[in-house]
Amino acid sequence: MTVQLAAGATGNPAINVGIFLAFVAVTLFIVYKVSSSSPTASDYYAAGSAFNGVQNGVALSGDFLSAASFLGISGAIAVHGYDGFLYSVGWVVAWLVALLLIGERLRNTGRFTVGDVMAFRMKQRPVRAAAANATLVITFFYMLAQMAGAGGLIALLLHVQSKGGQALIITGVGAVMVFYVLVGGMKGTTWVQIVKATLLLLCVTLIGVFLLGKFGFSFSQILEHAAQNSPSGERILDPGAWYGKNAITELDFVSLALSLVLGISSLPHVLMRFYTVPNAKEARSSVVWCSWAMVIFYLGILVVGYGATALVGSDTILRAPGGENSAAPLLAFKIGGEVLLGIVCAVAFATILAVVAGLTLAAAASFAHDVYANVVRNGDADPRSEVRVARLTAVVIGCLAIVGGIVANGQNVAFLVSLALALAASANLSTMLYTLYWKRFNTTGTLWSIYGGLASCLVLIIFSPAISGTPTSIVKSVDFHWFPLTNPGIVSIPLSFLCGYLGTVFSKQPADPGKQAEMEVRALTGLGVKL
Template identity: 45%
Template sequence: MVTLSAGIADEHSLQLTFVLFLSVVVITLFTALLTAPQRDEISEFYLGNRAMSPLRNGLAMCGDYVSAATLLGSTGLVALTGYDGLMYLGGTTVAWMMVLLLIAEPLHRTGRFTLGDTVALRLPRRQRSVRLALAVCTLAVATLYLVAQLVGSVALLTQFTGEPSAATRTLCVVVIGTVVIMYASLGGMPGATVIQIIKAVMLVAGVTVTAGWVLHRFDWNPDALLAAAADGSGLGAGFLEPGLRYGGSTVSKLDFFSLELAIVLGLAALPHVLMRLLAPRRTDVLRSSVVWALGLVGVICLAAGVLGLGATALVGRDAIETTDHKGDAAVLLLAHALGGGILTALLTCLAFVTLLAVAAGLTLAAASSLAHDLYGEVIRKGRASETEELTVARLSGAVIGVLGMLLALVAWGTNTATLAFLAFAIAASSILPTIVYTLFWRRFTALGALLSLYGGLACSVLLVLFSPVVSGTPVSFYPDTDVAWFPLQNPGIVSIPAGFLLGWLGTVLSRRQDRDAQEEFEVRALVGARE
C-alpha cells in the first residue's frame, strides 16, 4: 500500500496521535476499572448499571455498533464511488429500524443475560443443545468482527508508516488486543459501557464538527459541495449517478443487494447489540434508547457522507485512490487538507478509540455466551455458582482476545470492511432466523433451531470460502488461487434465506413440543416480568 504524503506522515502528527490515544486509553481504562463490578454477581457483570437514562443507553448502543469501518471505510466508499457509497450508508441507518420494530421489545421481555436464555424459555427440553449451537455461532460472529477491528488497527497504522514490518504489526495488534481484554474481562458491562459512551460522544462531536467545516468551505451550500465533488472525481456527473461500484453488471447489482440485506438484517443478530438490548431495566427505557441510537447513527452516517464528498472535492478522487485503493485514507487526507497535522491526529485517535470500543463489546458478548450458555448451562447444567461463572467469563474474555490477535496477525492484509460485513452475513444467516422463529412462530421446535443455527453458519462460511473474498482476484486473501465458483463477495442473498428455510424445514419435520412452555413464553413476551 502506498503511504500518505510526507505532510501527513510527519513525525509531529504521529507523536500527537500517540499522546492523544494514550491519554484517552489511560482515562477510559481508569474509569472502567472504577465502575467495574465490585461484587461477584453475574447480573452486574453481564448487564451493568440498569438504571441509566435513555440517552446514555442510546450512546452506548451507538458506540457498540459504529466501528472504524464506518469512519474510514464508509467515508472512503463515498469518496471513490459517490452515489453508490451514499446508498450503502442508507442501509446502515435502516438497520436500526429493524431492531426497533421487530426485535428489541419482545427480546427484552423474554431474555435475561443472553439470547440463550430466551431460547431456553421457549424450548426448555432441548435447551442445552440449542445453547451450545448459539454459543458456537456467537463465537464465530464475534471473533470475525473482532478480527476486523484488530486488522483495522494495522490498516490505520499503515496510513502513517506504509506497510509495517512483522514486528510492528505484532506490537500494534498485541497492544490493542491487550487493552480490549482489560476493558472486557476486568470492567464487564459497566466498564464497556463507559468506553462506549465516551467513544460515541467523541465520534458524534468529531464527525459533526469536521462535516460542518467541510460545508463551511462551500458556504453551507450542498449543491456547491456536490458540484465540487463531481469535478474532483474526474468523472463529472457520472460520480453522482448509480453504477460506479454496484451497477456495472448484474453480478455487481446482486452483490450490492446481498450486502444491504446482510447489513439491514445482520444488525439485529449481532451478539454485542443483542446483549445491549437486554441491559435496560424497563421496556420504555429500551424503546427510547433505541430511538436515540437510531438518531445518533443517522447523524454519523450523514456526516460520513459529507466527509466522503468533501474528500473528493478538496483532495481529489485520484489522490485518494493512489494513496489507498480501498479509500480508507480519504478521511485522513481530508483532515490534513482542512486542519493539517492537528486535525489528522485527532481523527486518527478517534478511529483508534472506535476500534477499541467495538472490540471490547464484542469480546464481552462472546465471553458472556461462553461462560453463561456453554459453561454454566451446558457443562455445569445450571449448577455453577455466580463466582465460578464470573471467573470463567473473565478467562473467556482473555482467551477470545488472544484468539482474535492470532487471527488478526494471519489476516492483517484483508479488507476490514469485508470482514465486518461477512460477520453481519453470518449473524443474519444463523442467529436471526432463530430469533425471529423463537419470538413469532408458535410451531417452532428445537430441531428447527439447530438446523437454522448450524446450517446458516455452514452455508455462509462455505459460500465465503469459494467467493472472490478468498481467491480469484488481486485483492483476494489468496490472489494466486482461483476456486471462486460463487461470484458474490457477500453471501447474504443466498445464506440468509437458507437459514430461514432450514429453520422451517427442521420444524415441519419434527413433532411439536413444549406447548405449556410456548404459552408461558407468549405471556412473558407480551407483559414482561423477567425478574
C-alpha cells in the first residue's frame, strides 16, 4: 500500500515499522550484552574510560549527528537553500574549539561531569549545584529538538495524522530511550552511538552518491533542478533566502552563527564523552575522527537537501505532516520506494533514540554525581546509591522529554537545537575557559558566569519570536515577544563572559593558589588523573 507524496504520507507502515523494530531489537541486544549487572560509577558514567580515540570519535559524531543534522538541516536546505546549509558549516567549524581549547584539558581535570572541572578549584557545593542546573536546562532544550523530530517522523512513517496518536508513539520512543540508559549506562549508549553513526554515514553517503549518479555526477545539475522546483527560484542558491530579508534577520544570522560555533564545545553530553577515553591523546584523536565524520556527513547532507528540492519539491515537503523535517524521508521514498523509506526512517529513529539516551545519561549523571553525591552527601556517597539515583533521575528526565516533545512537535529540529546551543555556550563556555585559563577566576565569578549566561539566554528565548508572535513560533495563539531575534546568542554569550569577569573582579574572595597550580599541572600533563 502506498499513497501520493502530496498527501503527506508515504510507504507501507508495516514495512517501515518492521525495519525500525529490527533495529531496536539489535541495539537492545547490544546494550544488554555490554552492560554490567552491577556497574560502578565509573562504568555507568564513563564506561570505565575503556574506549579508544577511533571508537569515541565515531560515538562523538553520533552524539551530535542528531535529528537536527539528518532531518532538520536536510529540510532547511531543501526549503531555504544556502542559508540552511550554513547550520552545518557552523557545526563543523565548532569542533576546532573543542580540539584546541577544551577537550584535552577537560579530560585531564575532570572525571565524570562538567561540574568536576568547574568546581575543581572553587567551593564545591554552590558551583556543582549551578553546573547541574545548567546541564538540566540545556539537556531539556536539546531533547525538545529530538522528540520534535520523532513526532514528524511518526506522522510520515505510520500515517498518523492526529496529535493524540503522535503523542502516544512519542511516549513509546521515550520509553525505549530510558531503557537504553537504565540498562546500558555509558558503555551501552556508546555502542549504540557507534552503530547509529556508522549507519547514518553510510545512509547519507549512499543516497548522495545515488543522487549524483542520477544527475550525471553533476552537482550543478542538481542545483539547477532544485531552483526550478522551488518557489524561491534562483534565490535558493544564494545567501539570504532565509536570513537576508532585513537588518534584523541578518543580525539574527550572526547570532545563530555565534551559537553554532561556540555551543558544541559547551554541550554537557558531548563533553562527558571525553571521559570515556583513558588519556588526553585519545581525547584529541576522538575530536579528529569526529571532525572527519562530520565533514563527510554534511557534504552528503548538502546533496540530499538540494536533491530533495529537485526531486520532491519545496511545496510538497512543507505540506507533509513533518514539514521541513520530512525532506529526507520523502526523498528516500521517491528514489527507493517503501524499503528505502523504511531504512531511512529507521536510521532517523535510531538517531533520535541514541542522542536522547546520551542526553538523558548526561543529565542523570550531573544530578546524581554533582547534586546528590557532592552537594547532598558532601562527597561521601556510596557509588551504588549514586548509580541508583542516576537511574531514577533518568526516568524523570525521560518523562519530561516526552512531554516537551509533544509540545514542540512540528518545529524545525535544527532551529530548536540552535536554542540549546545558545544556552550551552551562554552558561558553560565562559565558565569552562575562565576555569581552565584564568588564574584569578573564583567561585563568585563562576556563579555569575553560569547563572548570568543561563538566565539571560532563557529570558531572551522566552520573549523571542521563537516562542510567540509568528506563524512558526512554538505558541501561535498569543504574542508576548519583545526581543526581535530568534536566537539570543549574540547578547547572552558575551554577557556571560562579562558576568564572570565582573563577579571575579568585584569579589573579595581570593582564588586558591594551591588548587589553581594543581589544576594547571594536571591539565597540561595529565598527572593525577583518576580513571
